[in-house]
Amino acid sequence: MKRTLSGILFIFLIYTQICSQIINKEPLSPRITGYNIEATLDPSEKTVTGNMEAFWVNTSTGSVPDVQLHMYMNAFRSDKSTFSRESRHTHWMGNSYDGYIDITSCTDRQGNELLSRLQYISPDDGNPDDSTVLRIDLPEPAMPGDTVFLKIKFVTGLPSEIIRTGYSGDFFFVAQWFPKFGVYEPAGMRYRKESGWNCHQFHANSEFYSNHSVYDVRITVPFNYVVGSGGMLIEEPESGTDENTKTLYYRAEDIVDFAWTAWPGYKAFNDQWNHVSITLLIPEERTAQVERQFKAVKNALEFFTENVGPFPWPHLTFADPPLKGAGAGGMEYTTLFTSGSSDIIPEWFHLPESVTVHEFGHAYFMGIMATNEFEEPWMDEGMNSFFEARIMDKYWGENSGYINHPHLKLADKTISRLTYVRSGYRQVASNDLFSWNYPQRTYGMMSYNKAATWLYTLMGIVGEETTNDIFREYYRLWGFRHPSSGDFINVVNEVVARDHGNKFGNNMNWFFDQTLYGTGVCDYKVAEISNRKYEDSDSLYSSTVGLQRTGEVMLPLEISVRFSDGDEITEAWDGKGRYMELTYTGYRKVERVIIDPEYRIRMDVNFVNNSMTVKPDTVPLRSFTNKLLVLIQLFISIFTL
Secondary structure, eight states: OOOOHHHHHHHHHHHHHHTSSOSSSSOSSOOOEEEEEEEEEETTTTEEEEEEEEEEEOOSSSOEEEEEEEOGGGGGSOTTSHHHHHHTTTOOOTTOOOOEEEEEEEEOTTOOBOGGGEEEEOTTTOOTTOOSEEEEEEEEEEOTTOEEEEEEEEEEEOOSSOBSBEEETTEEEEOSOSOEEOEEEOTTSTTOSSOEEEOOOOOSSOOOOOOOEEEEEEEEEETTOEEEESSEEEEEEEEOSSTTEEEEEEEEEEESOOOEEEETTEEEEEEEETTEEEEEEEEGGGGGGHHHHHHHHHHHHHHHHHHTOOOOOSEEEEEOOOGGGGGGOSOBOSSEEEOOOOSOOOTTBOHHHHHHHHHHHHIIIIIISOOOTTTOTIIIIIHHHHHHHHHHHHHHOTTTSSEEETTEEEOHHHHHHHHHHTOTTTTSOTTSSOGGGSOTTTHHIIIIIIHHHHHHHHHHHHOHHHHHHHHHHHHHHHTTSOOOHHHHHHHHHHHHHHHHTTTTOSOSHHHHHHHTSOOOOBOEEEEEEEEEEOTTOSSOEEEEEEEEEOSSOOOOEEEEEEETTSOEEEEEEOSOSSEEEEEEEESSOEEEEEESTTOOOTTBSOSGGGEEESSOOOHHHHHHHHHHHHHHHHHHHHHTO
16 A cells, blocks of 8 residues: 555554553553444443444554454344354343344545445354455455555444343443454464455354454533543533433553443442452442442452452443343453353352452453464463362352351352363363363363363472462463463463473473373272281281372372371372382381372372272261252352343
C-alpha cells in the first residue's frame, strides 16, 4: 500500500484521537490494533448501535490482501450457526435466536465504500450458515508496516438467552458485540509455517483469542443505569442526546477484549489494593457478600503478584450478576470479569470466592499471556484452575478451600482431581485437539481438570518454589506475546535445569510427553507386605514390600515404610518398572507402607491402593469417603448450573 504525506498525517491524527488519554506511561504490548467506539444501548429494542474507527498494523514481512474480523454475535442468529449446532450438547438455547450483528457502513481511510468487499467465511468447518467470521478484501494489499483503518457503523442485537452475553429484562451484559480483528500471525509465530489470519468461528466450547488492543469507548445508556466495563472511567457521565440518557467515556489499554454491563439494579462498591482501584457491582440483595468478594479478589491479586508477576493495570471491575442474568456469570474480559453467587450463600460454602479467584486469574493467562484458547485451551483454563486451587488452599484452608463446615470439609483441588480421575475420557491427550473437536462432555475435564491435576503433579516433583520460578519466568518472557505450549515447556526446562541441574534428566520433556501429549493414566499400588520369620530365629524377620505400577505413566515418587518398632523410613523409586521390591532383614516387621505419602503425584487415579497395613485397615472407610466426595461433587455441579 502506497504511503503518501496525507496518508501519514491521517494515521497520526486518527492514532492521536484513539490515544487521546493515556493510562500507562509506556505501552505494555505492541500496538497492533486499536478501537474507538461510540455505542448506544436501546433497552426497549435490546440493541447496541455503534460507530467504530479501528486500525490494524501489518507487522509481518509480507503483503496482506485482506483483513478478517470476528462477528461473534451472529452465532445467535439461527439454529444453523456452528455455535448453535455445537450448543445442543453444551448449552441450553431454547428457541432464542435473536442475536445478530449487522454492518450498515464500512469505509477505509480514503473513504472507499467496502460493503461490496465483505464476505462471510467459515474457516473451521465450512458451515455455509455460519457468519461469525468476516473477510474484507482490501482495495490494495497492506504492505509490511502499513496500517489499515476501517470506519464501521453497525447494529448489534443482543440475545435473550444469556450465554456469556445478552439480556434479561433490563439487565444487559454486552460482550463479543463489535466487529473485532482476528490475529494475523507471521510465519514462525507459535506453530505457523506460513503467515495468515488466525480467526476462528465462534464455538460452544472455546472462548477467544485476540491481540492486545487500545480501546476508547463511549457508551450511552438510560440515566438510571449503572454501568461497569473493562475500561477506566475517564470522564464523569455526561448528558446524552436527551435528559433521560447519559454518556460514559472509558479507556482501556493492552487488553484483549472490551465488554460492559448495564443494569439499574447494581449497587457499586469501591476498594483499593496497592495501585489497583477495584469496583464491585452487585445486587442489593447480596451486599452482605461485599467483603467476601473484595477479600477474594485481593487475595488473588496478592498471590499472583508474588508468584507470577505484577498486575499491570491500575483499574479492575467485577460484577456479580443477578439471578436473571446468571448466564453472564463466571466470565472474564481481562480488567472486567463476572463472579457467580446467589442471594443466600453460607459462609462455609466458598463458591463465590472460588469463582472470583478463578475469573480474576484469567487476567494473567487469557489476558497478559493471551494464549490461543481455541487451539490450546489448557494454557488458560488449566493453568488458571491450578492457581485457583492453590489460592483457595492458602487463604481458605488446604483441606477446606471449597467447603469448610464443621461436619464436612472439601478442598478445591480435590474436586478438580476427582473430575479427572472419575472421567471415562481421561485418556484423551490434553494437547492434540482444537477446543471444538473434543469428545462430548470432555472439553471441560481435559482443559480444566486434567491440566490442573498434572500441573499439581509437576509441582510435586520439582517443588513449589521451582514452580513459582517457572511461572515468574513465563510471565517475564511471554507477557503480551501469545505463547504456545512449546514456549511454556522451554521455560520449564530452563528453570528446572537452573534450580535442580540434571536431577530430573536433561529436560522435563519426559513428563510432558506422558501428561500433556500422552493418553496414559498413572496408578501405583502396594501389592503386598510379607513378614517371614527365619526358621532358626525367634525374632529375626525377612520383610518384603511389593510395589506395582499398573498404569502407563511413569513418575518418580517416594515410599514411606513404617516398622513395628515405630521407626519410619522413606525410600525413593523412579517409578519406571512394572514391579519393585523392597527387602528388609532385622528384628522388626514392616507394619505399613504408603506410596506417595505427601500426595505429590496427584495424577495417580487411585489413592486407595497406595497404602497397605498388616493390621486391620480402613480401606472400606476410605472407599466410602471417596464415593461420598463424588456425590458431593455431583451436588455442587447441579447447584451451580
